[in-house]
Amino acid sequence: MIKHKDHFHGSDLEKIEQIYGIKKENIISFSANVNPLGISPKLREGIKEQIDCITTYPDRDYVQLRQCIANYCSTEVENIIVGNGSTELISLFIQIQQPKKALILGPTYSEYEREIALCGGKTIYYPLREENDFVLDPAHFISKLSEDIDMLIICNPNNPTGTAINVHDMRLILDACKESDIFVMVDETYVEFAENVKEISAVSLTRTYTNIAILRGTSKFFAAPGLRLGYAICSNSDLMQIMNQRKDPWSINSIAVIAGTLMFTDEDYIQETRDLIKSERDRLFKLFDESTRFKPYKPQGNFMLLKILEDGITSGDLFDRCIRQGLMIRDCSTFPYLDEKYIRICFMNPEDNTKLASLLLG
Template structure:
């Protein structure tokens, strides 16, 4: 993995002599409880499905996603992970000027640069705890006459999230397409923060989700986009390969989106552990800790006697990896991010930080 996407466990294993499985990777925002057991068992018990072509219409998968997201199954496109859909949407609408909230996930900028789109950055500010006023944001968009707005919601790495009502303010008061990446939305109260119910009402909205983070399935490469604009949806689908979702990913999706016991258990445990981590980190006098709607927490070292990179290096011998955030636009060398792991792992992190920072 590149520096922009967390740790390379293979390189670190060689460098420090640990097995990659020994590391506690607090740099990777993936659900630590793994994926749905029901979904895995379904695949294991019917592994001969690999000798069959997937349904090219993915009817059952779309039904499962539609029920999960409370949206029209006809307003859906499927992709090999959220990143493919980000690329497909941007290349399809071919914007001339786009506004990016920064700091944010780096792939948006990479995709926009591929089509030579002018990029205008709207920086969320440290002094505002990285929160964004939607009315001020709308004024900024209109002032710069942007035709695409890219929003990661909740934002990685700051953890800030617009509510769906605030997203609607943006939709109603601008003339731009709005692309909302909801990769981390399951870690919020989705009834308040998810924009999926708006898809059927606004034809300038594209909501992207993936299964890598919450469902802990980065290996199957399954993402989905929700859009009510028929023309753009058809254009995206026209440029996607036939059977672009493999049968393992499709079959797992059909099951895991309906596995409510798994979903509820993960949400409840991760949110409780996020609260523990946040409260524990706030007890450090030399840390500024930012509230998060994601499964990760952004922190800043206040006294500047140690950088985030140096802290990261001190934690690696303890088999802990955190994310140094200097590569995020707008953050300096004192910012780092930790994700939520299992209860014992989170407590080990806090104790290890005490040994270094107290």
């Protein structure tokens, strides 16, 4: 098992406030990877009008919410299950699958390994290589799959590298996993920020593969981490039946149900988000790519991994420099296979992005 160091999470603003003496409301978090537009206007107004929803229990089967998600994702309603954030569903899938040995693409989010360990399983990592700009070589990866692996976990686009696996390569991986009876869990938390969602998202593959489950949430793209609304897409009816039997009833509250039916249909907000992130992603990648101080890795989501090229400067140094100006970046030395030469920034509003870029590049 890889040892994970402590770090400041994007939500740890109270801890930052205590250590640095900066009021949390004055901190711009480039670490949380949350949509800078804030919540959907349609959601903001709709919740006010429907606040009385909390006087009744939500539909136990969440039919209307699941139908909205199915329409949004272009899939079938029977393949949708909702949960208290994607974290609940990740836990459930792992608890039910009970993998003795799981393979994870790294560096990545540490919660997967934690859940596997809690279920008594062992985790091994397949490292994305810096010499390949952290882009997966599907043929080499598939050659490392074996029948003693029970589960494969992929974050796509991957956090923190920002790289992604396209649908063609994901199909090859699924075919190989099917031969070795490996269940594949794909975390698509950041896929909605991608320029070409359909080229990266594996939702279309759930129609023909039953050995895959896709996890998504509303924390990042819809800027609603406090709502705790997540969902999974899987066409394995037996597995979905077990999931529904094991899941706590009413784990999604009435406000989250209403919120979901509103935000997933706010097409103007969805398009505005994608336009903003694409524009800032292209602009900031070009800025850092032209610098001699950093090497940026081509991002597919709403954040970018940067390698520090200057001698004598560490990720901790840059974190400290930025936070003292009220700008919180992610020190990536805590991720497996990364060291103190890597930081991650997410794309915020243009003015804030320019301020951060000037501080890092100036």
